[in-house]
């Protein structure tokens with residue numbers, strides 16, 4: 611009866627799905643069985659005990675203990691079985707293994723944002739490794755949303771002011787669809803995301819170089835993104851005003867006085883060094899407070915910052 615399952619359910623793509631599907635199909639078969647079984651009993655009873663003559667009086671039967679016990683105890687056993695089966699699946703879906711990769715999911719009208727352990731962020735595209743457990747820690751910035759992945763058989767509400775969690779192990783390479791399953795306003799039906807189930811190699815590339823979108827972004831735009839998202843903007847302005855750190859406006863090609871008393875030409879290598887070893891040269895008039903971004907920025911992002919600074923004339 612596999613055709614029925616593939617007709618009713620999308621192709622399963624996570625370990626957890628088989629547990630859900632087994633129980634789901636069991637309930638379907640049970641329902642179909644009792645539909646015909648009860649229907650047959652009705653026809654049988656209506657025929658067997660039909661009124662046969664005008665003056666017929668029905669016998670005075672109050673109850674039948676044996677029958678009543680049968681139709682109470684058997685269904686009780688069946689629903690208890692369904693309960694424990696479902697409960698077991700619920701618990702295994704709720705408790706993530708300790709070695710799961712943790713990804714923070716932020717829902718807001720009307721996008722899904724994903725943040726990886728190394729600080730990488732993506733919008734509406736979640737990358738996960740194949741055959742490895744992944745745990746999502748989810749919260750909302752505005753209203754209630756719901757993270758729903760039909761092919762993983764997973765759905766969990768995403769709430770403001772509280773964290774909810776789900777976990778899964780994706781078993782099929784490729785792309786899976788995420789829906790928002792809680793009506794959250796006019797963009798609700800556009801609140802879609804994709805889960806890219808990557809091979810180990812693809813996942814490594816993603817973590818090293820960013821997703822497709824970032825890899826194809828022009829360097830200058832990537833630099834601006836880094837400036838805005840990685841905290842540079844809190845200390846550096848791009849319009850010439852002095853902040854905690856020097857403004858980036860027009861600095862490329864200038865010679866900056868360091869506290870070591872020497873002049874330093876602001877070129878590609880100088881910028882790169884400033885990002886990776888900020889204390890190597892401290893610009894005169896500023897405190898050595900810039901943290902190192904070693905390991906936090908990718909090679910291409912550093913190139914992006916350089917191009918972005920060049921563009922600030």
Ligand code: HEC
Nearest residue numbers: 840841842845854855856866881884888891892893896900
């Ligand atoms: C906590 C504040 C702070 C943050 C955040 C910060 N910087 Fe800095 N940055 C400074 C200060 C202060 C200086 C000047 C002193 C020095 O050279 O260490 C500086 C200097 C620099 C210089 C040399 C500028 C010049 O005029 O010579 C570059 C390039 C630079 N930062 C890049 C970055 C980038 C890229 C980021 C973000 C990824 C960043 N900084 C984040 C405080 C910060």
Ligand SMILES: [Cu+2]
Nearest residue numbers: 755790794801
């Ligand atoms: Cu939503």
